[in-house]
Amino acid sequence: MELLDAVQQVSETIWEVSTDYKEGMRVPARIIATEKLMQDMDDAVLEQITNVATLPGIVKYALCMPDAHSGYGFPIGGVAAMDPAQGGVISPGGIGFDINCGMRLVRTNLTLSEVEPRIEELVDRLFERIPAGVGSSGALKVSESEFKELVVQGARWCVNQGYGWEEDLELTEEKGCIAGADPSKISERAIKRGLNQVGTLGSGNHYLEVQVLHPENIVNHETAKAFGLDIPEQIVVMFHCGSRGFGHQVATDYLQLFLKVMGPKYGIQLRDRELACAPFNSPEGQDYFAAMKCGLNMSFANRQVITHHVRKTFEEVFGRSAEDMGMHMIYDVSHNTAKLERHTVDGEERELLVHRKGATRAFAPGMPDVPERYQDLGQPVIIGGSMETGSYLLLGVESGREAFYSTAHGSGRTMSRTKARKLWRGDKLQRELKHRGIYIRTASYSGLAEEAGGAYKSIDEVVDATARAGLSTPVARFIPIGNVKG
Amino acid sequence: MPYHYVDEYTVADIAFEANGATLEEVFRSAAEAVMNAMIENLDEIRPEVTREVELEDSALDLLLFRFLQEFVYFKDADYLVLRVNEIQIEKASEVYRLRARLVGETLDADRHEQRVDVKAITLHEFCLEQVHGGWRAQVLLDV
Numbered sequence: 001m002e003l004l005d006a007v008q009q010v011s012e013t014i015w016e017v018s019t020d021y022k023e024g025m026r027v028p029a030r031i032i033a034t035e036k037l038m039q040d041m042d043d044a045v046l047e048q049i050t051n052v053a054t055l056p057g058i059v060k061y062a063l064c065m066p067d068a069h070s071g072y073g074f075p076i077g078g079v080a081a082m083d084p085a086q087g088g089v090i091s092p093g094g095i096g097f098d099i100n101c102g103m104r105l106v107r108t109n110l111t112l113s114e115v116e117p118r119i120e121e122l123v124d125r126l127f128e129r130i131p132a133g134v135g136s137s138g139a140l141k142v143s144e145s146e147f148k149e150l151v152v153q154g155a156r157w158c159v160n161q162g163y164g165w166e167e168d169l170e171l172t173e174e175k176g177c178i179a180g181a182d183p184s185k186i187s188e189r190a191i192k193r194g195l196n197q198v199g200t201l202g203s204g205n206h207y208l209e210v211q212v213l214h215p216e217n218i219v220n221h222e223t224a225k226a227f228g229l230d231i232p233e234q235i236v237v238m239f240h241c242g243s244r245g246f247g248h249q250v251a252t253d254y255l256q257l258f259l260k261v262m263g264p265k266y267g268i269q270l271r272d273r274e275l276a277c278a279p280f281n282s283p284e285g286q287d288y289f290a291a292m293k294c295g296l297n298m299s300f301a302n303r304q305v306i307t308h309h310v311r312k313t314f315e316e317v318f319g320r321s322a323e324d325m326g327m328h329m330i331y332d333v334s335h336n337t338a339k340l341e342r343h344t345v346d347g348e349e350r351e352l353l354v355h356r357k358g359a360t361r362a363f364a365p366g367m368p369d370v371p372e373r374y375q376d377l378g379q380p381v382i383i384g385g386s387m388e389t390g391s392y393l394l395l396g397v398e399s400g401r402e403a404f405y406s407t408a409h410g411s412g413r414t415m416s417r418t419k420a421r422k423l424w425r426g427d428k429l430q431r432e433l434k435h436r437g438i439y440i441r442t443a444s445y446s447g448l449a450e451e452a453g454g455a456y457k458s459i460d461e462v463v464d465a466t467a468r469a470g471l472s473t474p475v476a477r478f479i480p481i482g483n484v485k486g
Numbered sequence: 487m488p489y490h491y492v493d494e495y496t497v498a499d500i501a502f503e504a505n506g507a508t509l510e511e512v513f514r515s516a517a518e519a520v521m522n523a524m525i526e527n528l529d530e531i532r533p534e535v536t537r538e539v540e541l542e543d544s545a546l547d548l549l550l551f552r553f554l555q556e557f558v559y560f561k562d563a564d565y566l567v568l569r570v571n572e573i574q575i576e577k578a579s580e581v582y583r584l585r586a587r588l589v590g591e592t593l594d595a596d597r598h599e600q601r602v603d604v605k606a607i608t609l610h611e612f613c614l615e616q617v618h619g620g621w622r623a624q625v626l627l628d629v
Contacts, residue, residue: 042497044495044496044497069497069498070495070496070497070498071496071498071499071610072496072499072608072610072626073608073610093610097606097608097628098605098628133595133600133603134524134525134561134593134598134600134601134602135524135561135562135593136603137562137565189563192562193559193563194562195563197562202603202605203600203602203603203629204602204603204629245558245562245563245605248558248562248605248606248628249559249562251606252555252606255609256548256552259548272609272610273609273610274608274609274610274612276609413497413498414497415497416496416497417499417602417629418491418492418493418500419493443595443600444599444600444601445599446526446600446601446602447600447601447602450602486603
């Protein structure tokens, strides 16, 4: 059945699939999108989100954010809150193999006129310094025992070693270190895959961009100013990456373990093996939670080391200190996680395990986990667009509670990689974009073609949908002038 | 080509179908498809380094799932790009046993034309089945 035939429109931005759609659905599925985004959404999203609705312990709805597109197991853009007290499960397929894939935004006090003349040198040096591409490695040498400390301490470990500033931690989700990470729950293979990959971008849709904030792209001047975004044509750096081979292996290891125990031990039958899960309150569920947290911390560390290299590269190119160039972090936020959070459901406060896969936590002003200095603003949300169209800074809002305070994570693909390869050529695209003022260095020309702007939904449409649906509110839109592509 | 990439299952990632007259051939084809998702010019991979792989599993499809993971593992852990040199699959009582020799070399960004890093082999719509004329596998890669 096609997506639009299966949904009932509940409001301007809410589309519901009832539990009648598929046997075993415990809750309805809800897709949050504008009509235009619904029309562009691929039909496989319907099958995937209704499969999610069959998972034990799911609360209220299986949710899809406006940038949703089909993935594996969960759709990308999927949010599912499980109640551990009601047999709620934890599923690696609800988090993604790339545990804590996320976004970081660093501001500067430089302007376009200062950076534009040096953009090629700047991007070339960033490309040299921050490894990108297939199996990228070698940005930081750590021993196995140091790596085990790193996955417990996260970004804190990096700052202690001189990679970054103390204030960076305050401006990172979970202060860059989630408690409860246990390296005894991770395999030797996971360590071997991740050991040489701290401080690397990876590939696919991972990137690092130098962006400009044109005054006309400030949506809310008051909140933008509160983030230090108040210089005309201000330059910022935004990047997107995750826990690299380490996190991928942690997820792979537990997917296989859950497959073995799910049916025989816990009596859970699923439509898609990729959704393999275990009760959160089971030895296997708890082991994965502790191992997954190592992945979260590895990723915070990864982005912390990259931040250090970004600052060093700017220092080399502009001959000024990073402090002098005002290279403060705005925020670092994950969009592939499962976290224990307290939410009010039907008037009752419950502790839920919220899976967000390609979805960003968007806490409202005043909530405890919002950094002290942003308490009145709300939690920053960083939305990466395609390399051609720009990216956004948003804020969490109180009306997001119905979606467990979650919002979109990017623009979301509308076109397969194979099709994109047929339509664009990487080298030609690179030349065209240079002509349009976006200088790109890439580890892969075909990978570049697959990431062409035309393969993605409109980022403006996605952000508008999140605002209309009351999930988040925009602060500013950034336009790329330089891009390091994995 | 004994494998081709397909669009039906995903817009975000890479899916492929692989074929072979024998089990060994379909495993080999699927391994090539995984490597070709990462490296465009497989013929540029020189046979300089060897890795021996031995696996067993009671489920044949999970044996393929685990075999394909080896290529992702060696790419990250040892920075190697590998192809199947020899492969044997036997059924021994209740389990299938695989022995393979993988050969290749260290990834060289100047010679090996990169496409996209494979993060994981997924089980989404994963399938290995006997069809007329041999075997068919369907795999979705997380990239």
